[in-house]
Amino acid sequence: MPGYELIGKEEQAEINKIFDEGSGVLFRHSFENIRKNSFKVKDFENKFAKKMGANYALAVSSGTAALRVALAVLDLSAEDEIITQSFTFVATVEAILESGAKPVCADIDKTLNLDPNDLKNKINSKTKAVIVVHMLGTPANLIEIKKICDENNLTLIEDTAWGCGGSLKEKALGTWGRMGAFSFDFAKTITTGEGGMVVFNNESDYTKAAAWHDHGHENNPLLPRWEDSRTGRGFNFRMTELQGAVGLAQLKKLDYIVKSQNQNKKEILKLISKLDFVSPRLVPEGSNETADALVFFTPNKEIAINCREALLKVGVSTKILPEALNWHFAKKWEHIEEITSNNDDFCQSSTILEKAVSLPIFVNMEKSMPEKIFHQLQKAIDL
Numbered sequence: 102m103p104g105y106e107l108i109g110k111e112e113q114a115e116i117n118k119i120f121d122e123g124s125g126v127l128f129r130h131s132f133e134n135i136r137k138n139s140f141k142v143k144d145f146e147n148k149f150a151k152k153m154g155a156n157y158a159l160a161v162s163s164g165t166a167a168l169r170v171a172l173a174v175l176d177l178s179a180e181d182e183i184i185t186q187s188f189t190f191v192a193t194v195e196a197i198l199e200s201g202a203k204p205v206c207a208d209i210d211k212t213l214n215l216d217p218n219d220l221k222n223k224i225n226s227k228t229k230a231v232i233v234v235h236m237l238g239t240p241a242n243l244i245e246i247k248k249i250c251d252e253n254n255l256t257l258i259e260d261t262a263w264g265c266g267g268s269l270k271e272k273a274l275g276t277w278g279r280m281g282a283f284s285f286d287f288a289k290t291i292t293t294g295e296g297g298m299v300v301f302n303n304e305s306d307y308t309k310a311a312a313w314h315d316h317g318h319e320n321n322p323l324l325p326r327w328e329d330s331r332t333g334r335g336f337n338f339r340m341t342e343l344q345g346a347v348g349l350a351q352l353k354k355l356d357y358i359v360k361s362q363n364q365n366k367k368e369i370l371k372l373i374s375k376l377d378f379v380s381p382r383l384v385p386e387g388s389n390e391t392a393d394a395l396v397f398f399t400p401n402k403e404i405a406i407n408c409r410e411a412l413l414k415v416g417v418s419t420k421i422l423p424e425a426l427n428w429h430f431a432k433k434w435e436h437i438e439e440i441t442s443n444n445d446d447f448c449q450s451s452t453i454l455e456k457a458v459s460l461p462i463f464v465n466m467e468k469s470m471p472e473k474i475f476h477q478l479q480k481a482i483d484l
């Protein structure tokens with residue numbers, strides 16, 4: 102798992118610099134006379150954009166905020182529909198609802214991400230955009246999905262909450278669509294405690310989002326902030342300098358995290374693939390996964406639950422699958438009328454999800470872990 106395993110003195114050192122070199126200014130704008138040119142959030146944005154190969158990056162207060170800010174660029178109304186996938190964290194749909202549009206969830210396929218065929222079924226004249234999610238760190242079928250979006254003149258946004266540091270055909274996740282939204286919450290590949298980032302290729306999208314996330318402030322360099330210009334409304338989704346400092350230190354660890362997780366995942370997969378009831382998740386060709394998790398399918402729901410129980414007996418937990426679908430599956434969101442009113446049965450998604458087990462992958466994996474997992478899974482079939 103993620104940045105929280107590797108958090109410590111480097112992050113502390115970056116925070117200390119705010120006080121030692123920047124007079125303790127924790128706000129990303131203004132205070133030029135005392136901050137001695139210390140701009141942690143700005144620095145984090147620039148370095149993040151460069152790392153991802155995007156033209157612009159905007160740091161925000163959470164991954165949910167990143168999605169909301171990206172949607173603000175599209176000027177949506179209650180008539181508009183945004184398609185996302187049935188298996189995602191509820192935040193994706195919450196951001197759509199907050200933007201004023203209607204969420205529509207399409208089924209997933211065996212990548213556990215958006216099924217291009219069901220995406221096609223869900224497109225109609227009201228559809229404005231598609232939010233594809235790289236759930237649990239594996240790229241969605243972006244080639245097919247982007248083609249469908251282009252053919253139907255739809256904006257593609259990537260929910261890259263799980264995809265930071267991953268790529269498809271060597272192009273970073275988050276940069277395939279018009280905008281990519283990242284999360285740095287405490288369980289993500291890199292973390293700032295809470296936090297997020299939106300990446301953009303178009304300057305006009307970036308400019309609009311930057312103003313919207315800051316009450317409409319255009320941050321005109323010729324004006325003091327209290328006299329700043331604006332052309333529209335906004336909200337406050339700003340990141341603080343403290344988060345920016347932590348992000349700078351974490352970003353330097355991203356390659357190491359992704360590489361270690363992939364190695365550890367490979368070791369576990371090699372062993373558990375010997376079990377004939379285990380079949381791995383489908384991964385699009387050319388994927389570089391973040392490897393935050395290892396997902397596999399079992400023959401049925403009972404065996405998936407047995408796997409979790411057998412693992413828990415030795416203190417190994419699973420991650421979301423099979424236990425946390427309440428928060429991650431549209432079929433369970435009875436509290437969201439906009440979803441229930443679509444009367445989707447999500448039958449295809451249910452059939453796929455109920456057989457799936459997801460193992461968290463740690464950077465600092467105990468040496469004995471692959472064997473331990475293998476032995477417990479062996480027992481799961483007989484429970």
Ligand SMILES: Cc1ncc(COP(=O)(O)O)c(C=O)c1O
Pocket residue numbers: 163164165166189190192193234236260262263284285286295296297
């Ligand atoms: C797929 C997905 N999207 C969005 C979010 C929201 O991110 P945050 O917790 O930073 O608001 C999460 C968080 O887990 C997520 O898993």
